[in-house]
Amino acid sequence: MPYRQLSLRRRCEAILGQLDLAERFCLEGLCTKIAEQRGRPIRLHPLPREAAESGVCGLWVGTATTDYVFYEAQTSPLHQEHIVLHELGHILFGHHSLEGEEADGAAPVVLGRTNYTTRQEQEAEMLASMIRTRAGLGPRPNGSSGDPLGRLGSAMGVR
Template sequence: MRERQLRRRCRALLRELDVPAPFGPRELCRRLAQHRGRPIRLVPFAIEQPGPFGIWFATDAADVIVYQSQTTPAHQEHIILHEVGHIIAGHDGEPRLRTAYDSRPEWEAELIATILHEWAGRGDGLGEAAAQAADPNRQAALERIGHALSGGGGWS
């Protein structure tokens, strides 16, 4: 599935679920579970590192998302949203222990997690114009960074 299609599908589902922004991943999971007619169980677990941060698998009775308990709450939210991304994308629910986004399913799940994060009000989600208005120094800072990275004389 292409990025544009994934974005449309994800936003349509969020509208259908009537998820208000801002929202947390647990509320999203609750509404998605109701919509799908099967529970989503969130299980914090100290997953050994290096290794995956989260795993989603489907059982006959429920979807189970195991996520790293030994990380920050913000990272835990992102892990959960990534695993929810697999559910939304219609992946097969077989546990995969990948630690990189080098496959199509992992890329799709990460893109959906990003969309959900933005929709949830967890990212800046403002759009460029609103971000500019919220921080008038942002454009100047971006220009200085761009200038420095292009070899234009440092961070002055």
Template sequence: MIEALEDSEILPNPFNIGIFINRVEERRGRPIRLVAMSGSHNAPCGLYVKTKDTDFLCYTRSKSPLHQCHIILHELGHLLLDHHDSGWRSEDLHRLLLPDLDPKMIKSVLCRNGYVSPNEDEAETFAELILAPRALTHDFDTMSSTEPPPDIADVIRNIERAWGAQVGGLRD
């Protein structure tokens, strides 16, 4: 897969996550928006939310730009590897994450530790294969995130609350 990306010139050289995302958007014909979230220990680091028109790749803020890049590449891996069922649809999340639900119940339903599905393992390998040869030779900038529309922002706040994170970490 990585060789095919390099051959198709989707993977920029030198590597730049912003250019890579732009090229993936062009290839897929859908906009991709990055959204920074607050995280907590043992909570998932990333989340892909698919809406009718846009793919939102949510990533946990980290002091390490390399770690943030890894999370985003993992979520991009789901898109490029055609993992159709890996993205949470906003309508499903709204049903699952109503504000009056007990956050402990939500956490027990959604939180995962480790990669138990083949799609998760493939997406993780995808991120590692892109980063491994570039990690020591490139500087990774802090990711810039966008403010999601209100309905997606509500979903993310509920996810943050369910995972025990400081709620409202959407802004840089």
């Protein structure tokens, strides 16, 4: 494995290690864990149509108190889950935080995927796939009880 990729994996493993995750967990449990660790709630929301139409499929908006993760809802449950994991990856790596950058009373700046560097994208993507592997998320061999939509739906408070 090329050195650069190895060090990318190591950086992800270091972050995963700090999370102290259980053997298996759902997306909801993961969000709760990360929120507890950061002392800031994480809220998941479908992307506004305008953003989705502009080609963005997920984004993270941090306000002074809360982290909002937006995901493209007009796609497969598996893809939605991956989008959320990817954005959680950016959060865990601390790729940007609007704290301190937010002018008084100004609306938080919305950053889409394209504002990240390639390295940040690689980090978020690698962490997302490692979390997926660790959690046993994703398609099950025979798809019976493992319903990504059900897990994601409950994480998002969809009833």
